[in-house]
Amino acid sequence: MEFAKTRLSTRWLPLVIVALLAGALLLVACGGDDDQQQSVAQQQQQDSGAAPSAADQQRSQQQQAVATAAPTQQQQQETRERLEDVEGEIQVDGSSTVFPITEAMAEEFGILTERGVRVTVGVSGTGGGFKRFCAGETDISNASRPIKDSEVELCAEAGIDFIEVPVAFDGLTVVINPDNDWVDFLTVEELNHIFRPDDFATSWADVRDGFPDVEIALYAPGADSGTFDYFTEAINGDGGVHRSDNTTFSEDDNVLVQGVSNDLGGVGYFGFSYYANNADALKAVPVVNDAGEAITPSNETINDGTYNPLSRPLFIYVSVASLEREEVSAFVEYFLTDGTWLVDTPEVGYVQLPEEIYAAALDRVRNGVTGSAMSAAEEGDSVAEIYGAE
Numbered sequence: 152m153e154f155a156k157t158r159l160s161t162r163w164l165p166l167v168i169v170a171l172l173a174g175a176l177l178l179v180a181c182g183g184d185d186d187q188q189q190s191v192a193q194q195q196q197q198d199s200g201a202a203p204s205a206a207d208q209q210r211s212q213q214q215q216a217v218a219t220a221a222p223t224q225q226q227q228q229e230t231r232e233r234l235e236d237v238e239g240e241i242q243v244d245g246s247s248t249v250f251p252i253t254e255a256m257a258e259e260f261g262i263l264t265e266r267g268v269r270v271t272v273g274v275s276g277t278g279g280g281f282k283r284f285c286a287g288e289t290d291i292s293n294a295s296r297p298i299k300d301s302e303v304e305l306c307a308e309a310g311i312d313f314i315e316v317p318v319a320f321d322g323l324t325v326v327i328n329p330d331n332d333w334v335d336f337l338t339v340e341e342l343n344h345i346f347r348p349d350d351f352a353t354s355w356a357d358v359r360d361g362f363p364d365v366e367i368a369l370y371a372p373g374a375d376s377g378t379f380d381y382f383t384e385a386i387n388g389d390g391g392v393h394r395s396d397n398t399t400f401s402e403d404d405n406v407l408v409q410g411v412s413n414d415l416g417g418v419g420y421f422g423f424s425y426y427a428n429n430a431d432a433l434k435a436v437p438v439v440n441d442a443g444e445a446i447t448p449s450n451e452t453i454n455d456g457t458y459n460p461l462s463r464p465l466f467i468y469v470s471v472a473s474l475e476r477e478e479v480s481a482f483v484e485y486f487l488t489d490g491t492w493l494v495d496t497p498e499v500g501y502v503q504l505p506e507e508i509y510a511a512a513l514d515r516v517r518n519g520v521t522g523s524a525m526s527a528a529e530e531g532d533s534v535a536e537i538y539g540a541e
Contacts, residue, residue, distance in 0.1 A: 230489050234264045239478030244273035245280020245293030247404050248422035249465050255493040256486050268478045276402045277377030290473035294466045295377030297525035312471040315523045316512050319494045320502040322448035323461040324426040325436040328415050333362050336437040336445035342386045351394045369398040370410040370419030385460045427500035453502045487513040511540040
């Protein structure tokens with residue numbers, strides 16, 4: 152079953168999109184079971200035999216994706232001809248997680264328009280991006296979570312109508328230092344013990360018997376980050392609740408990468424792309440899912456929904472007023488059609504949505520369907536159902 156068809160919990164309703172969250176919360180209650188840990192450990196040992204490195208596996212998957220999805224020269228020329236007279240400037244800000252996607256789209260779109268369109272992409276976090284967007288300062292807002300009710304109200308007060316557009320799938324990736332040789336997997340309960348705001352583990356020995364007495368140092372996105380909101384809801388059961396002791400917070404995921412890669416006891420989390428592009432300097436931690444299996448994030452496991460509860464869709468939010476400008480409407484259309492191949496290139500590193508979801512999202516844009524479909528979702532709705540793709 153593809154992740155697009157996986158049922159999404161809406162425990163955050165109207166905000167949450169956590170796939171299979173009920174199973175994850177059950178793991179919080181019982182995920183530390185010794186039998187489960189032993190079973191998963193045996194599975195990891197069996198799988199670790201002659202397997203290629205995580206970096207090699209990721210490169211192979213992405214190279215295959217690029218080989219099958221990249222447009223031909225003729226297709227590129229046809230796109231270039233359609234865009235040859237488009238000119239203007241587009242302002243984008245928001246999620247650092249979505250940034251690699253929009254940056255790649257902007258660069259390619261600039262080439263296809265022969266630099267006739269300049270797309271400026273900022274990185275102020277999902278929350279920071281919505282503040283600017285609802286103030287009318289940007290045309291598009293990158294978001295790694297759905298827009299909150301308070302942000303909808305902020306936009307409404309300013310007269311900003313918007314269209315919500317899903318653009319990719321992501322798997323929040325828990326990472327450790329590459330020299331950490333004791334963590335083979337983590338359960339949701341163990342992650343909760345590390346990241347919760349009280350009675351937390353200060354040493355790896357507190358997390359599991361047999362782990363060494365090495366101090367834990369946390370590296371996490373800032374409070375304006377949609378990744379922060381999503382992770383805390385999925386792991387700690389309450390969005391925004393997070394340990395601050397011995398924790399480095401940053402909206403710049405590169406700061407988190409550097410922190411974990413230079414700290415033996417370090418552990419952090421961010422979007423899959425930042426792991427995929429730094430796989431030689433980090434180690435991804437398999438997370439035990441609702442079926443009791445330790446799953447490493449990859450294009451395949453994110454798309455098929457087995458990497459849960461940390462898989463999620465990513466979004467852009469587009470100003471209706473901005474869409475009246477040719478350069479903005481052309482850029483958004485490119486984002487959902489000819490540009491989708493960029494989503495899972497090695498430089499970007501996410502997972503494409505199924506074609507039917509991109510098509511449904513484009514229909515919403517062309518028909519001017521405003522508001523958040525995620526906010527109106529019913530318990531158990533899939534991404535495809537939410538956007539009318541099935």
